Amino acid sequence: MTDDGRAAVAAVEAVANRIERERDYLTQLDSAIGDADHGGNMARGWAAAADAARDLDDPDAQTVAKTVGKTLMSKVGGASGPLFGGSLVFASVELDDGVTAESAVAFAETYLEKVKDRGDARVGDQTMVDALTPAVHTFKKSIETDSRPALEALAKAVDAAERGVAFTVPIRARKGRASYLGWRSVGHQDPGATSTLFILEELLAVAADQLDSEVPDVDATSPTIPDEAGTDEGTTPEPEED
Ligand code: ADP
Numbered sequence: 001m002t003d004d005g006r007a008a009v010a011a012v013e014a015v016a017n018r019i020e021r022e023r024d025y026l027t028q029l030d031s032a033i034g035d036a037d038h039g040g041n042m043a044r045g046w047a048a049a050a051d052a053a054r055d056l057d058d059p060d061a062q063t064v065a066k067t068v069g070k071t072l073m074s075k076v077g078g079a080s081g082p083l084f085g086g087s088l089v090f091a092s093v094e095l096d097d098g099v100t101a102e103s104a105v106a107f108a109e110t111y112l113e114k115v116k117d118r119g120d121a122r123v124g125d126q127t128m129v130d131a132l133t134p135a136v137h138t139f140k141k142s143i144e145t146d147s148r149p150a151l152e153a154l155a156k157a158v159d160a161a162e163r164g165v166a167f168t169v170p171i172r173a174r175k176g177r178a179s180y181l182g183w184r185s186v187g188h189q190d191p192g193a194t195s196t197l198f199i200l201e202e203l204l205a206v207a208a209d210q211l212d213s214e215v216p217d218v219d220a221t222s223p224t225i226p227d228e229a230g231t232d233e234g235t236t237p238e239p240e241e242d
């Protein structure tokens, strides 16, 4: 098995274990603003995904990602199955030449775009997009603009996702089941944003393990409120020529 294939299988197993441990918590979050199935949906899907990944014969990371995505699509159900699974299958094309910092950025961006496309959700709709967007933007900026090592970039992305999850609490749901509640969704943490954070935390832990490194301690420097503008936000616009 390629090194990145082995790492990918380890990552899927770590995510499956984490989601299983968080099953009741995710269900509890979904029972407040949804139909109390997010923990069960995700635990079922990721357990099947880990089995499918383990059964692959000598896979590379791309094959693992595609297999996991297809399994999530068929097993998770609900709104979140196609969002997590379909987007993963779609983004796996970016791993054609294996996992590098550059291909990981492309993978993350394509995944985010697909989630937004499929769900028609934007930042501020109280969905997984609120955790994913700042994570992906922070990851990209850390690698491409700040030239930080991939592990540090991922640690910053997790930190950004954490604040994205907190950002879902005071806002009103505009997509998914929670949106049926209208203003009553205010004050509740989004389950899909929360499971997205758990997945990212496990990816970080496995990446650190594979690199035989400690998880870097990162400063909370990224914006508190996620933004659509991404890496260009905050830069001074060039004055217009006249
Ligand atoms: P369902 O809502 O069908 O019961 P789940 O409970 O498994 O599915 O997942 C709910 C999560 O899915 C929400 O917390 C939210 O993060 C995410 N979600 C729902 N609809 C959308 C959407 N249109 N775009 C992005 N994410 C969404």
Ligand code: MG
Pocket: 030, 034, 035, 036, 037, 038, 078, 177
């Ligand atoms: Mg639900």
